[in-house]
Amino acid sequence: MKQFFKFVLASFFGLLLTIVIIILIFIAYIASSGNNKxxxxxxxxVLHIQFTKDIPERTPSNPFSGLGFLGLDEDRDIGLNDILANIKKAKTDDNIKGIFLDESDMMSGQATVEEVRNALIDFKKSGKFIIAYSEVYTQxxxxxxxxxxxxxINPxxxxxxxGFSSQITFLKGAMDKxxxxxxxxxxxxxxxxVEPYFLTKMSDANRLQVTSYLGSMYDHxxxxxxxxxxxxxxxxxxxANQFRIQFPEDALKYKLVDGLKYKDEILDEIRQRTGIEAKKNIHSVEINEYNQNDGASDDDSDKKDSKNKIAIVYASGEIxxxxxxxxxxGSERISEALRKVRLDDKVKAVVLRVNSPGGSSLASDVIWxxxxxxxxxxxxxxxxxxxxASGGYYISCAADSIIAxxxxxxxxxxxxxxxxxxQKLFNDKxxxxxxxxxxxxxxxxxDISRPLSPDERAILQNQVNRGYDEFTKAVAAGRxxxxxxxxxxxQGRVWxxxxxxxxxxxxxxxxxxDAIASAAKMxxxxxxxxxxxxxxxxxxNKVGSLLNSEIKMRTIKSELGENYIYYQQIKGVTQMMRTPQARLPYEIQIK
Incomplete structure (x- = not known):
């Protein structure tokens, strides 16, 4: 009986929490509808830029943007699309005198950083300044x-x-246990x-390719x-090779930085550059707030008034x-988007933005x-x-042109x-x-409760061989x-x-x-x-999905405790069972 009342009480509070969240979401939706000033x-x-999160391809919609009074809209995400647009806009905005690059973690991938960096280089053509400061400079x-x-840099x-390093986690030992x-x-x-699941270290072939592409990235x-x-x-x-930069003074000595200063000194320099009196507040705008400023350049105005359109179809994540x-x-969602732009007579060209390590070969073929x-x-x-890469390249190879x-x-x-x-897990453990x-x-x-027979393995190998044959045919035709x-x-090689x-x-x-310009030209x-x-x-819908996922994850973690890590590993393997895969390891980390 005690357990019964405990369950009823927990259910009641769960229902109450859900109702409160729904009310907050509704308030946020109404508030944000009138918050487009x-x-x-x-x-x-000064445009203040600070990156503390991974940068998504597009700025996500924020269901709590109208709940600033509750502190629920702090640290809002901004996508690469708006970062690039805002830096470009700041270049011609007479009110923006320069950019302050503040200390950032920069957890995004190399190509994303490259896009932002190139936008900053273009911004400098305006003659406006860029000042960078950090207490910690990651590479x-x-x-x-x-x-x-x-x-x-802080003194x-x-x-x-x-230098760069890349590390792979191998799970074979844990799986054997x-x-x-x-x-x-x-x-x-x-x-x-697949190597993490059946090897304890990198194969010679994998070591060769990682050495090659890591060296290429490091050279760049x-x-x-x-x-x-x-x-x-x-x-x-x-x-780097001799580890000469051990302290801030070393970075200054070798001219990697221009000075050792505390932040108050940086702010004083920004005041001087912008003509603000000492001890007065600097006029700054956060890049995610500047995103709401809809002032456009003349060139942008011309484009907004045009009836012709270029469609950007974003394909980001695992397939x-x-x-x-x-x-x-999702193959269905991206396919539907491509059909929509294909049938829209106002859309004259398409840019397919691909940021994917691959995934299901079947889903990749559907999109292809x-x-x-x-x-x-x-x-x-x-x-x-x-x-x-892999499935991500599969969906790219049919295009008229590929830019990377x-x-x-x-x-x-x-x-x-x-x-x-x-079998051993079930039987012996x-x-x-x-x-x-x-x-x-x-x-x-x-059946996962027993090993494959030689005949069954041959059947699966034949299916994978056929998938590879179709993949290479598609690439050959497209390229x-x-x-x-x-x-x-x-042969699975990464470049x-x-x-x-x-x-x-x-x-x-x-x-x-550049891809948009190329599409316009074509x-x-x-x-x-x-x-x-x-x-x-x-x-x-987005918040509801996130809420359901969060509740599910917390429940599983609570039940499994320290064994949750094994659940994740097994789930990762079983998810790849459903169809042959054309993908990288989920993530390549460069340290």
Whole structure:
């Protein structure tokens, strides 16, 4: 009886919490509907830029934007699309005198940082200043900040300049202890996504490709800093290789920074540059607030008035079947968006923005088909973000042209499948056994309670081989190469954007604005406006989904406790069981 009342009480409070959240969401929705006024920008203002979160491709809708009085709209996310637009807008805004790059974590991928950095370089053409300051400079943030007119570090700060490293977590040892065998079926010597499940260290092939693409990214990193700071690239390499930058004074000595200052000194310098009297407040606007200022340049006004449109279709995240969301690619949702722009006569060209490590090969093929059909109707240009690899490359290869950043991760043309064998876990660890009846030899193919037979493994290998054959045919047709050549640079091998241009997987280097300009040129457009697809999830639906996911995750964590990590590992394997995969390891971390 005690447990019963405990359950009833918990259910009551859960219901009460849900009602309160729904009311708050409703209030926020009403409040935000009338909260679209432009942010006021004072004269002699500074655009304040600080990155403390991963940068999404598009600014997400914020269901709590109207609840500032409750402190629920703080630290609002801003997408790459609005960051680039706002820096461009600030370039011609007479009220903006310069940019203050404040200390940032810069957790985003290399190509995303590259896009922001290039926007800052373009901003400097206006003659306005950029000042960078931080107590801690990570290599990512320093690469961004290196374009600034002046770079300052706190006298007691930390300056990281040591080179790149990439680390992979291998799960085989843990899986052996749990009695789980990962049965791997793959095509591609370099297809390393499966290695953590059956190896304890990198294969020779994987080590070769990681060394190659990491070296390419690092060379680009050093080249960029060399050009911005006027320091010989070989010298920069030696500074990192010999770990010469250990203290802020070292960064100043080797001219990586311009001064050791505290923040109050930085603010004083900004006052001088903007003509603000000492001890007066600096007129600054946060980049996510400046986003609400709808003042446009004359060029932008012309484009907004045009009836012609260029559509940007955002495909961001892991690829799977179904709808997906703003952070994952659902084949149905992206296909619907491509059909919509294909049938819209006002849309004269399409930019497909791909930022994906891949995923389901079937879902990738579904999207590829829609890209093919769209290309027959109007020009399609692919703009690659941090990743456009494996399935991400599959959905890109049919485009008229592919543009990538030098440090985009792409290629990885290969297929794999994983089927876990949990027999030892069930039998030896849990004491669970299974028995049953089948009506045919292969009726229980895919049963995870036993190992694959040689015949079953051959069947699955044949399916994966066929998927790889179709993948390489699609790439060969899209890139106007022979299938044999694509196979030679395929085999699951990962390339950077700079390397991909040399081998013909990418047409040229550039950013999303370059892709838009290319689309306009192919469609012979001088004036046009931009429409983005697919439609972002409604505020109420999005919050409801997040709430459901959060409740589910917390419940599972509560039940499993310290064993939750094993649940995540098993879930990761079982999710890849459903269909052959064309994907990278979920994330490549460069430290």
């Amino acid at each position: 432009s942010a006021e920008v004072d004269s002699d203002s 990512q943030f320093y690469y961004l900040a290196s374009v600034a007119d002046k770079i300052y 007691k700060g930390i300056f990281e300049f040591k 749990l009695g789980i065998e990962a049965q791997i079926i793959k095509v591609g010597t370099y297809k390393s996504a 990193f050093l080249t960029g800093i060399s050009l911005s700071r006027g320091i010989n690239k070989d010298s920069l390499f030696n500074y 799977s079947g179904g709808d997906g969301d703003d952070n994952s690619i 088909r829609e890209v093919m059909l769209t290309k027959k109707a109007k020009p399609v240009i692919v703009s690659m973000g941090d990743y456009a 950043e030098p440090n985009t991760i792409t290629g990885s043309i290969g297929i794999f499948a994983i089927l876990p064998n949990l 849990l004491g669970i056994t299974f028995d049953g009846v089948t009506t045919g030899k292969y009726a229980d193919l895919g 106007h190469k022979t299938q044999k050549y694509i196979d030679s640079i395929g 950077t954007g700079a390397q991909a241009v040399k081998i013909g997987l990418v047409d040229r280097l550039g950013n999303i604005n 469609a012979k457009l001088k004036h046009y406006k931009i429409d983005t697809y697919p439609d972002q999830k409604s505020k109420l």
